[in-house]
Amino acid sequence: GIPIRTTLDNSTSVQYAGLLHQLTMKARSTVRDIDPQNDLTFLRIRSKKHEIMVAPDKDYLLIVIQNPCE
Amino acid sequence: MEIMYVYTRKRSEFGRPCSFSDRPAKVSVDIPPDPGMASGFVLRNPVDSAVQHTSDMSEHEVNTERVEVESRGVNHVEGGWPKDINPQEVEQTIRFRKKVEKDENYVNTIMHLGALMEHCVKQNNAINIYEEYFEEEEMAELEDEPPSAKTINVISKLTSFFDVLLSKRDPNVTKRTATHLSWHPDTCKKLAVAYSSLEFQQNTKDMSFDSYIWDLENPNKPELVLKPSSPLVCLEYNPKDSHVLVGGCYNGQLAYWDTRKGGLPVELSTVEVSHRDPVYGAVWLQSKTGTECFSASTDGQVLWWDIRKLSEPTETLVLDITRKGLRENALGAVTLEFEPTMPTKFMVGTEQGIVIACNRKAKTPSEKITSTYSGHHGPVYALSRNPFYPKVFLTVGDWTARIWSEETKESSIMWTKYHLSYLTDGCWSTVRPAVFFTTRSDGTLDVWDFLFKQKDPSLSLKVCDEPLASLRLQDNGCVVGCGSKLGTITLLEISSGLCTLQRNEKTLATAMFERETKREKILEARHREMRLKERARSEGQGTEEEERPMESPQEVLDRARRDFFEVIEAELQRRAQAETHRPPSASQLKNHAGEEAAAKGEESQLPRDEEEEEEDA
Secondary structure, three states, X not given: OOOOOOOOOHHHHHHHHXXXXXXXXXXXXXXXXXXXXXXXXXXXXXXXXXXXXXXXXXXXXXXXXXXXXX | OOOOOOOOOOHHHOOOOOOOOOOOOOOOOOOOOXXXXXXXXXXXXXXXXXXXXXXXXXXXXXOOOOXXXXXXXXXXXXXXXXXXXOOOOHHHHHHHHHHXXXXXXXXXXXXXXXXXXXXXXXXXXXXXXXXXXXXXXXXXXOOOOXXXXXXXXXXXXXXXXXXXXXXXXXXXXXXXXXXXXXEXXXXXXXXXXXXXXXXXXXXXXXXXXXXXXXXXXXXXXXXXXXXXXXXXXXXXXXXXXXXXXXXXXXOOOEXXXXXXXXXXXXXXXXXXXXXXXXXXXXXXXXOOXXXXXXXXXOOOEEEEEEOOEOOOOXXXXXXXXXXXXXOOOOOOEEEEEEOOOOOOEEEEEEOOOEEEEEEXXXXXXXXXXXXXXXXXXXXXXXXXXXXXXXXXXXXXXXXXXXXXXXXXXXXXXXXXXXXXXXXXXXXEOOOOOOEEEEEEOOOEEEEEEOOOOOOOOOXXXXXXXXXXXXXXXXXXXXXXXXXXXXXXXXXXXXXXXXXXXXXXXXXXXXXXXXXXXXHHHHHHXXXXXXXXXXXXXXXXXXXXXXXXXXXXXXXXXXXXXXHHHHHHHHHHHHHHHHHHHHHHHHHHHHHOOOHHHHHHHHHHHHHHXXXXXXXXX
C-alpha cells in the first residue's frame, strides 16, 4: 500500500504500509476462513518496543504506533 | 435345501382387479436347527464384533525428495502506486496524495476508523492490559518433571548424494573427529568446530584439513570454511572480539583467523618456535588488548603468544614437575584451563594423569609450578573450574570424573564411579553449581547433578553409536553441543529442570563442597600422622625394612597378577549373586506389603552379605 498521510519519515512509512497491508490481508483472510460471516475489525500487535494498531477498511488502513505505558 | 413358494393363477383371471386383504402372519417354512451339525462348529465365547459407522481410510507414507534451501535477499522497490504515477517523481506523488485526500470516501473512512482507533488508544493509555499480575505465584513451582534432553539439531558433515555427483571438488569422504567445539561468544548461534584425525599416522592423502564454522540456522552447509595448513585440533573464539579465532594445529603451529577476512589464516606461527606435537589446548587470555592467548601441547611446553606477532612466543614454560625446567622430564599437556577472574593462575591437565597448577607471574621458572594433583590413571582429557566456586574444579580422564578442591592436593574430594568406557570430555554447567556434563567413548552423554544423586548420572543419553570426542555448553546453559568421532555434531537442549537455578542450590552446593573438602583434609592429616609414625618406627627397626624391597621383579609380577585376578573374580561373583538375589526379593514384595515380608527379606539378605564378605576378604 502507499502512505497517503504520515507523521513519520518516508522510508519508514513505506515499510510499515507495505508490510502491514500484507499482514492485514492475511489476518482478514484467516478470520474469514474460520467463519465466513466474520470480518476483521481491528488488529493490534504488541512488541517489546511499541504497540502497532491497525484499523482496516475496504480501501484504506489507519496505522498507529504507540509506546506502551510501562 | 431350497425354500420355494409357488403361486398359481389362471390365465383367464389375468388382468382382474386385485383385492388385497389383511391376514395374520402365516409361517411358510420352519427349519428347526439340526443338533447333528453342531459337532462341526466350535463354541466361541466372547465374540468380538466391531461396529463402526465411519468411512474406511488407509494410511500411506510418502518420503519427499530432499530440498536444498538457500537464503537469498530480495530487494523491494516501492510499489502500490497506480500505473501512471512514477513513484520517484515527488510532484506526481504529492498530486496523487492531494487528490485522494479530497475523495469523500476517504474522508468518511478516516472518520470511522479514527473513532475506532481512538477508542483503542484510550484503552491503552488507561491501563496496561499485558501487565504481570501474578508474579509471586510463579516461584512456588517445583520442578517435578524428570530431567530430559532433546536433540534440536544434528550437523553432519556428510553431504548429500547431490554434492557427490555434481561437485568438482573432493567430497569429504574420510570422516574426521570433531575434536573441539567453540560457541560464538555473543549470539550463540554459531559454532566453530575443529576437525582432525587424532589417530597416530592415520592421515590419508585425501583427508581435507578444513574446519568449519556452522550457523545453526543452516545445518547443511557451513557458514565459513577455515583452511589451515594442517588440521586443527582445537579452536577458540576470542571472547572479546567475536570475529577472531585462534586455532592450534596438528603440526604444532598456532594460527589465527579473522572471519571478516575469509577462510585463510591471517597469520601462522613459525614452525621453529612452535610446539613439536599437536596443540591440544589453546585458550584466550584476559588482557587489555584482547590479543593474548596461550597454548599447550604434549611436547611438554606451554607457550604464550600475542597474536599480533606470531613469529615467536612471548613466554614459555616447560611442564617439569621436578621444577628443573628440563625438557626431558616434561609431562605432555592435554588440556588447558584458565579462569578470567584469576588472571595469573592457570591449570594444565597432562597425559600422565597429573594436573599442574601454575602461576604465571612467578619470578623464576621453577616457581611457576605451584602444585600438582595426581589421581587419574590416564590422560586428563578435560579440566574446568566451577564457574560459581573457582576453588573447585572438575577433571575428566580414564574412566572417572573427579572433583577437586585447590586446597587438598592429595586426592580429589568427590568422584564418580568407574564406568565401563572411557570418559572423553566434561564441563560444568554455567547456571547450576552442582551440575556437570561428561561424554563417554560409547557415545553417551551423562548429566550429573551432584546435589541430587552422586552414584549415577541424573540423565544418561545415548547420542550416537560412535565415541563422543568433545563437549561444549552454550553460555545460557540450556544447549549443549557434542562432537563425535565421525564428525557429527549433535545439539541437545536440556530440560529446564537441569538448567534453572533452584532455590537453595547455591547454599547447598557450598555446604556440600565445604563438607567434602573438610573430610579430605581430615583424611590427609590422618595419613600424614600415620606416615610420620611409620617413619619413626622404621628408623628404630632399620634393617628389617631393607628386606622388603629385595623381592625380585618376577615375584612382584606374580603377586600383582594374583591380586588382580582375585579382585576380578570377586567382582564377577558379586554381580552374579546380585542378579540371582533380585527375583526372590521382588516376588516377596509382591505377595504382601507387610513387615513380615520385609523382615524375611532382610534375614535372607544378611546371610548372603556375610557370604559375600567372606569371599571378598
